[in-house]
Amino acid sequence: MNLLNLKNTLQTSLVIRLTFLFLLTTIIIWLLSVLTAAYISMVQKRQHIIEDLSVLSEMNIVLSNQRFEEAERDAKNLMYQCSLATEIHHNDIFPEVSRHLSVGPSNCTPTLNGEKHRLFLQSSDIDENSFRRDSFILNHKNEISLLSTDNPSDYSTLQPLTRKSFPLYPTHAGFYWSEPEYINGKGWHASVAVADQQGVFFGVTVKLPDLITKSHLPLDDSIRVWLDQNNHLLPFSYIPQKIRTQLENVTLHDGWQQIPGFLILRTTLHGPGWSLVTLYPYGNLHNRILKIILQQIPFTLTALVLMTSAFCWLLHRSLAKPLWRFVDVINKTATAPLSTRLPEQRLDELDSIAGAFNQLLDTLQVQYDNLENKVADRTQALNEAKKRAEQANKRKSIHLTVISHELRTPMNGVLGAIELLQTTPLNIEQQGLADTARNCTLSLLAIINNLLDFSRIESGHFTLHMEETALLPLLDQAMQTIQGPAQSKKLSLRTFVGQHVPLYFHTDSIRLRQILVNLLGNAVKFTETGGIRLTVKRHEEQLIFLVSDSGKGIEIQQQSQIFTAFIKQTQIRKVQELD
Known part of the structure; x- marks a missing residue:
C-alpha cells in the first residue's frame, strides 16, 4: 500500500518527482564514486603489495642464493684440498671424530682410500657454518667418510648417503644436489656434492631449517612454498590441500601471475634449482580496502546528507510553493469565469509561464465568443445537408423501385413463354433445357423482388x-x-x-x-x-x-x-x- 501511495505521489507531483530523481541520482553518483575510489585504492594497494613482496622476496632470494653458493663452494674446496693432500699421519689427529661407513654388502673395514678420506675430513680446515651439518666423501662403492659438525662423537642418527641419493647428471655447473630428507631431531637437510675424475663425490650437508626458515624475513600474511625443478612441491612445503591442488593445475613461470584467490610470485634459486613461490591471498587485500572504505564512509555520507538536505530546502522554497500557487489559480479557473489571472511579479521562468497562461486565457475568451456563433451557423448547415441527403435517398429508392418493376415485366414474359414452350411436345433434352431456363428465370425474378425491399436492406434488416x-x-x-x-x-x-x-x-x-x-x-x-x-x-x-x-x-x-x-x-x- 505504501508503494502504491508513493507511485501516485510521484505521478501527480512534479516537485516530489524532481526531488526523488535528484536524490536517486545523487545516491547513484555517490555509490559510483565510492566504488571508483575502492577500485583505485585496490589497484594502488595491490601495486604496493606487489612492490613490497617483490623487495622482500628479492632479499630472501639473495640470502638463499648466498647460502647455496657457499655450500657449493665448500664442496668444491673440499675436493680441491683432498687433491692437494699427500700424506696424513694418524697421530696428528684425534681419533673417533670422523667415521668411515660402507652401505651395502661389503664389510665395515675401510679401504686404503677410505681411511685416507676419513683422516682427511678430520684434518680439513673448511670453515664451520651454522647452516652446514656434515661433510662427506663418497666413492663409487658407496663407501662414505663422514664428519659431523653437530656432535662428532654421536653417529646414531646418521642418515647414510649413497650414490642413489644424487641425480645421474649434475644439477648445474658440475654440482649434484640430492632431494631433501628429514632426520629425526635434526630436521630437513639436503646434500650438495662435486665429483672428481675418479667419480668420488665430495660434498656437504645443508641444514634446510636454517636456510629456509631462519634466513627469511616474514612476508606479512603471505604463504611461501618451495618447488623443485619439475614444479612439484618439496616435502617441507606445508600448505592446505585446496591450494596444493590449485598449484598443481597451473603452469607457473618466474614473476607475478594470478590464480583464483591468490597473487603468486615465483622466483628460481641458484644451486638445486628450486623455486620459491609466494602466495598473497586476495581476501586480505579486499579486507584492507574494505577497512579503508569503512573509515571514509561516515565523512562522505555526512556530506551527502547535508548536500541533499540543502537542495531539497531550496527546491521547496523556490519551486514547490510557487507551483502550488499556480495550480490553485488554474483549478479555480476550471469552474470560475475566464477573468481570473496568474500573478506576474517574478523575473524567472515561472513569470513567463504565468504570462503565457494569462495570454492563453485572453485568447480562449475571444475564441469562445466566436465559437458560439460558428456552432449556430454549422448547426443550420448540418440540418440543411441532412434534408438534402434524405431527399437523395428517397429519390434513389424510388428509382430502384421503378427499375425493378420495369425488369419484372419482360422477365414475366420470358417465364410465360418458357412455360408455354413446356406445354408443347419436347424430347428429353429439350425438356431439360426448358426446365433450366425456367429455374434461372425464377431465380432472376426472386432477385428483382429483393430489390423492391431495398428499404429493409438500407435499415440493416435484411433476412434470409x-x-x-x-x-x-x-x-x-x-x-x-x-x-x-x-x-x-x-x-x-x-x-x-x-x-x-x-x-x-x-x-x-x-x-x-x-x-x-x-x-x-x-x-x-x-x-x-x-x-x-x-x-x-x-x-x-x-x-x-x-x-x-x-x-x-x-x-x-x-x-x-x-x-x-x-x-x-x-x-x-x-x-x-x-x-
Missing part, C-alpha cells in the same frame, strides 16, 4: 428465407446453368456428395443457388481445358460447398482482393500478367 430444401435438385439446377458454356469449351462437369451429407436441409435456396451459380460461372469463364467439380461435404453441423477447376488460378498475393468491392477477377489476372 430459411426453408427445407432438397440438396440434389439444388445442385442439378446450379450445374445446368453452366452446362451449355462448359460443353462449348469441352469441359467435364462433375458433382460429388460426401458421406453423411443430408439430402434435405434448411437454407435460403435462392441465395445458395445464386452463390453456386456465381462460383461455377467464374470457373467456366477462366477454365480453358480440363473440368469443373462441385463438392459437398459435411463438417460437424455444417455443409461445405467447394468449386474447383483446372484453370490457372490466382496468385496467393492477389487472393485477398477477391472479395473486395468492384474488383473483378479479370482485373486481378491482368495485374498478374503485367507483373
Whole structure:
C-alpha cells in the first residue's frame, strides 16, 4: 500500500518527482564514486603489495642464493684440498671424530682410500657454518667418510648417503644436489656434492631449517612454498590441500601471475634449482580496502546528507510553493469565469509561464465568443445537408423501385413463354433445357423482388428465407446453368456428395443457388481445358460447398482482393500478367 501511495505521489507531483530523481541520482553518483575510489585504492594497494613482496622476496632470494653458493663452494674446496693432500699421519689427529661407513654388502673395514678420506675430513680446515651439518666423501662403492659438525662423537642418527641419493647428471655447473630428507631431531637437510675424475663425490650437508626458515624475513600474511625443478612441491612445503591442488593445475613461470584467490610470485634459486613461490591471498587485500572504505564512509555520507538536505530546502522554497500557487489559480479557473489571472511579479521562468497562461486565457475568451456563433451557423448547415441527403435517398429508392418493376415485366414474359414452350411436345433434352431456363428465370425474378425491399436492406434488416430444401435438385439446377458454356469449351462437369451429407436441409435456396451459380460461372469463364467439380461435404453441423477447376488460378498475393468491392477477377489476372 505504501508503494502504491508513493507511485501516485510521484505521478501527480512534479516537485516530489524532481526531488526523488535528484536524490536517486545523487545516491547513484555517490555509490559510483565510492566504488571508483575502492577500485583505485585496490589497484594502488595491490601495486604496493606487489612492490613490497617483490623487495622482500628479492632479499630472501639473495640470502638463499648466498647460502647455496657457499655450500657449493665448500664442496668444491673440499675436493680441491683432498687433491692437494699427500700424506696424513694418524697421530696428528684425534681419533673417533670422523667415521668411515660402507652401505651395502661389503664389510665395515675401510679401504686404503677410505681411511685416507676419513683422516682427511678430520684434518680439513673448511670453515664451520651454522647452516652446514656434515661433510662427506663418497666413492663409487658407496663407501662414505663422514664428519659431523653437530656432535662428532654421536653417529646414531646418521642418515647414510649413497650414490642413489644424487641425480645421474649434475644439477648445474658440475654440482649434484640430492632431494631433501628429514632426520629425526635434526630436521630437513639436503646434500650438495662435486665429483672428481675418479667419480668420488665430495660434498656437504645443508641444514634446510636454517636456510629456509631462519634466513627469511616474514612476508606479512603471505604463504611461501618451495618447488623443485619439475614444479612439484618439496616435502617441507606445508600448505592446505585446496591450494596444493590449485598449484598443481597451473603452469607457473618466474614473476607475478594470478590464480583464483591468490597473487603468486615465483622466483628460481641458484644451486638445486628450486623455486620459491609466494602466495598473497586476495581476501586480505579486499579486507584492507574494505577497512579503508569503512573509515571514509561516515565523512562522505555526512556530506551527502547535508548536500541533499540543502537542495531539497531550496527546491521547496523556490519551486514547490510557487507551483502550488499556480495550480490553485488554474483549478479555480476550471469552474470560475475566464477573468481570473496568474500573478506576474517574478523575473524567472515561472513569470513567463504565468504570462503565457494569462495570454492563453485572453485568447480562449475571444475564441469562445466566436465559437458560439460558428456552432449556430454549422448547426443550420448540418440540418440543411441532412434534408438534402434524405431527399437523395428517397429519390434513389424510388428509382430502384421503378427499375425493378420495369425488369419484372419482360422477365414475366420470358417465364410465360418458357412455360408455354413446356406445354408443347419436347424430347428429353429439350425438356431439360426448358426446365433450366425456367429455374434461372425464377431465380432472376426472386432477385428483382429483393430489390423492391431495398428499404429493409438500407435499415440493416435484411433476412434470409430459411426453408427445407432438397440438396440434389439444388445442385442439378446450379450445374445446368453452366452446362451449355462448359460443353462449348469441352469441359467435364462433375458433382460429388460426401458421406453423411443430408439430402434435405434448411437454407435460403435462392441465395445458395445464386452463390453456386456465381462460383461455377467464374470457373467456366477462366477454365480453358480440363473440368469443373462441385463438392459437398459435411463438417460437424455444417455443409461445405467447394468449386474447383483446372484453370490457372490466382496468385496467393492477389487472393485477398477477391472479395473486395468492384474488383473483378479479370482485373486481378491482368495485374498478374503485367507483373
